[in-house]
Amino acid sequence: MNRNPLVSVVMAAHNVERYVASAIESVLAQTFTDFELVVVNDGSTDQTLQQIQPYAQRDSRIRLIHQSRQGIPRVRNTACAHAAGKYIAVLDADDLALPDRLAKQVDYMETNPDVALLGGQVRYFNDQGLLDQYSQTPTDSEEVARRLPERNAFIHSTVMMRREVFRAVGDYRFPYAEEYDLYLRFADRYRLANLPDVLTYYRVHPNQRSVTGTIGDVLFALAARHCARARRRTGSDPIQGIPPNDVNVLLKVGVPSDEIVAALLTLPILNVDRYMAQNEWATARALLTQLDTVLRKVPSSRKARGQIAWLQSCTWKLRQAPLRKLYHLSRACCLDPNRFHDLLVATRNKWNKTLPAASHAR
Amino acid sequence: MPDSPSPYWPCVSIIIPCYKQAQFLAEAIDSALAQTYPHVEVVVVNDGSPDNTADVCKRYGNRIRYVEQENKGVSEARNAGIRAAIGEYILPLDADDKIDPSFLAETVPVLRDNPQVGFVYTDVVEFGQVDFRQAKAGLGGRTWDIVRLLVQPYLACSALYRKTDWAQVGGYRSEFVHAAEDTDFWLSLVELGKVGYYVQKPLFFYRRHGPNTRSSQPQGRASAETYARIIQLHRGLFEQYWPEVLAAWAKRYQEAFAYIRKVEPLLEDYYRLRPGRLEKLGVPLPLARALHNAAKFFHAR
Numbered sequence: 311m312n313r314n315p316l317v318s319v320v321m322a323a324h325n326v327e328r329y330v331a332s333a334i335e336s337v338l339a340q341t342f343t344d345f346e347l348v349v350v351n352d353g354s355t356d357q358t359l360q361q362i363q364p365y366a367q368r369d370s371r372i373r374l375i376h377q378s379r380q381g382i383p384r385v386r387n388t389a390c391a392h393a394a395g396k397y398i399a400v401l402d403a404d405d406l407a408l409p410d411r412l413a414k415q416v417d418y419m420e421t422n423p424d425v426a427l428l429g430g431q432v433r434y435f436n437d438q439g440l441l442d443q444y445s446q447t448p449t450d451s452e453e454v455a456r457r458l459p460e461r462n463a464f465i466h467s468t469v470m471m472r473r474e475v476f477r478a479v480g481d482y483r484f485p486y487a488e489e490y491d492l493y494l495r496f497a498d499r500y501r502l503a504n505l506p507d508v509l510t511y512y513r514v515h516p517n518q519r520s521v522t523g524t525i526g527d528v529l530f531a532l533a534a535r536h537c538a539r540a541r542r543r544t545g546s547d548p549i550q551g552i553p554p555n556d557v558n559v560l561l562k563v564g565v566p567s568d569e570i571v572a573a574l575l576t577l578p579i580l581n582v583d584r585y586m587a588q589n590e591w592a593t594a595r596a597l598l599t600q601l602d603t604v605l606r607k608v609p610s611s612r613k614a615r616g617q618i619a620w621l622q623s624c625t626w627k628l629r630q631a632p633l634r635k636l637y638h639l640s641r642a643c644c645l646d647p648n649r650f651h652d653l654l655v656a657t658r659n660k661w662n663k664t665l666p667a668a669s670h671a672r
Numbered sequence: 673m674p675d676s677p678s679p680y681w682p683c684v685s686i687i688i689p690c691y692k693q694a695q696f697l698a699e700a701i702d703s704a705l706a707q708t709y710p711h712v713e714v715v716v717v718n719d720g721s722p723d724n725t726a727d728v729c730k731r732y733g734n735r736i737r738y739v740e741q742e743n744k745g746v747s748e749a750r751n752a753g754i755r756a757a758i759g760e761y762i763l764p765l766d767a768d769d770k771i772d773p774s775f776l777a778e779t780v781p782v783l784r785d786n787p788q789v790g791f792v793y794t795d796v797v798e799f800g801q802v803d804f805r806q807a808k809a810g811l812g813g814r815t816w817d818i819v820r821l822l823v824q825p826y827l828a829c830s831a832l833y834r835k836t837d838w839a840q841v842g843g844y845r846s847e848f849v850h851a852a853e854d855t856d857f858w859l860s861l862v863e864l865g866k867v868g869y870y871v872q873k874p875l876f877f878y879r880r881h882g883p884n885t886r887s888s889q890p891q892g893r894a895s896a897e898t899y900a901r902i903i904q905l906h907r908g909l910f911e912q913y914w915p916e917v918l919a920a921w922a923k924r925y926q927e928a929f930a931y932i933r934k935v936e937p938l939l940e941d942y943y944r945l946r947p948g949r950l951e952k953l954g955v956p957l958p959l960a961r962a963l964h965n966a967a968k969f970f971h972a973r
Contacts, residue, residue, distance in 0.1 A: 331919075331922030331923075331925070331926060332915065332918040332919050332921075332922045333918075334922070335918045335921045335922050335925070336914070336918050339903065339918070339921075341900060341903075341904065361922075361926065364925065364926065364929035365925070368929075406914060406915055406918055408911060408914065409903055409904075409907070409910065410907075435915055439915070439916075440912065440914075440915070508911075511914060511915060
């Protein structure tokens with residue numbers, strides 16, 4: 311076994327029995343062969359381990375690490391800690407690398423020693439086959455540096471980074487948006503770039519409905535952005551170690567509450583609208599309940615919670631669940647008195663159908 | 673002659689490259705000349721074979737065309753034969769294999785009437801020293817499935833195709849000297865936008881002999897490097913079907929592994945029952961041999 315391969319492919323696997331074997335095959339089919347594959351089985355409760363084991367037993371380049379469920383930042387850290395190569399290439403267990411992915415990236419990294427982290431494009435696919443959708447991340451490193459403080463400019467399954475730099479920058483920290491935080495910390499001191507070529511096929515899951523990410527993604531992306539700003543201003547990071555998955559962390563660190571509220575209201579509410587348009591009431595309600603629980607901990611969020619309650623009342627029909635509808639409606643009016651006006655407009659429209667419907671977004 | 677509304681019967685050239693297979697060559701040429709299809713030209717390419725290939729061909733005189741070249745491998749030999757051929761359609765045939773007299777009568781109409789079909793292949797019958805362990809993994813004809821062709825070369829080299837397609841593709845790639853040149857060629861045809869067509873009749877006879885079909889050449893139909901090269905050459909095609917291909921590989925691997933798991937205990941018995949060992953334990957030698965053979969038999973299954 312080659313103890314010091316050039317590339318370590320790291321893969322975190324949790325309950326991916328249907329996909330992990332294909333992902334491993336896609337690594338084994340690489341035209342670049344001087345690699346090791348570190349698979350961390352994060353306490354899977356299905357047949358994931360049994361799917362990986364044959365490969366690990368037969369191929370000495372594959373190392374299987376089995377641990378009890380530890381969740382997102384820690385699995386990735388375990389995998390990267392076991393990586394021995396000069397470069398660490400990330401591949402998620404449900405995605406597929408194209409055969410020349412490693413070759414292309416190693417080639418670029420060797421010729422551009424000042425680039426510390428290199429991504430690429432993905433093509434999306436699902437169980438039915440390849441989709442005609444491609445990612446469009448900026449390829450130029452200046453463009454990446456300009457865009458990264460506002461939003462993510464990489465797709466994690468295509469990323470390759472230098473191991474020393476990763477050690478110097480430090481581990482993944484957040485339970486969500488952990489990669490975005492890492493890119494921002496890389497960007498403090500190093501150049502990052504993307505290749506224009508498709509390197510990976512990215513699996514779109516049928517139940518992966520939210521285009522804009524979950525509440526956790528939104529909150530921790532905000533935290534990552536705030537930490538990056540603080541680092542630039544003061545030189546030190548307000549968050550040390552792995553923070554708990556809680557909105558209080560943001561408040562303690564000093565993210566203004568109106569920013570949290572704005573972030574929570576813009577992205578997920580788009581999803582709620584979409585769910586409601588598709589008559590997926592249960593999903594919409596679940597998301598709204600989560601939003602309400604998070605917002606309850608944020609100070610000066612009454613108005614926002616009024617809007618959430620209004621939406622919650624919209625998900626119930628007066629004929630079928632009048633009490634629930636009225637309960638949320640009254641909560642909305644108590645939290646935000648302006649909702650009385652909305653209520654009046656909505657009632658008038660109900661009676662007078664010729665007028666256009668009032669929008670719930672104010 | 674087959675009935676068909678169309679009166680057009682294009683000329684077919686059967687290309688038989690031969691290297692160190694003179695003992696089978698006559699059978700192949702006979703099967704090619706015995707076609708019920710009218711317009712057939714047989715081209716035999718002597719690929720610098722040190723045996724009596726030339727003598728065998730001389731016996732046929734003007735009924736076949738004979739091309740000679742120094743040894744360059746099967747791809748170059750086939751290309752040379754096709755270059756010399758005058759037929760509109762091409763059927764490559766290995767010197768140790770045979771075709772049924774009705775092969776062309778069945779396949780030509782398909783190719784002639786369907787412009788989107790690039791090559792027509794048939795069901796395969798294996799003959800010669802057929803090992804029962806090989807028979808399962810054989811080249812049996814199956815319905816056209818591009819993913820299957822990408823995962824595992826399952827087509828025999830004998831399929832009917834158009835000479836224009838051959839020219840457009842640029843012929844068989846000469847870098848494939850020992851194997852996989854046909855898989856590479858079929859994939860090139862697919863890249864032209866053609867599909868394969870499966871005639872569900874056993875019209876092609878594939879000879880198994882000794883360790884490998886191309887006896888004088890190294891083992892392995894698709895060794896790892898050859899396969900990597902094929903992936904590299906047909907990158908677009910593999911990218912298009914990459915998820916399916918990987919899933920098929922993974923499935924095959926898991927199945928093989930499950931099989932090994934199942935067989936392992938049997939294998940242990942097999943070694944435990946070595947005759948010498950049993951004899952040391954006091955079992956008479958004939959009985960020990962019988963036990964060993966029984967274990968071997970069950971292991972082989």
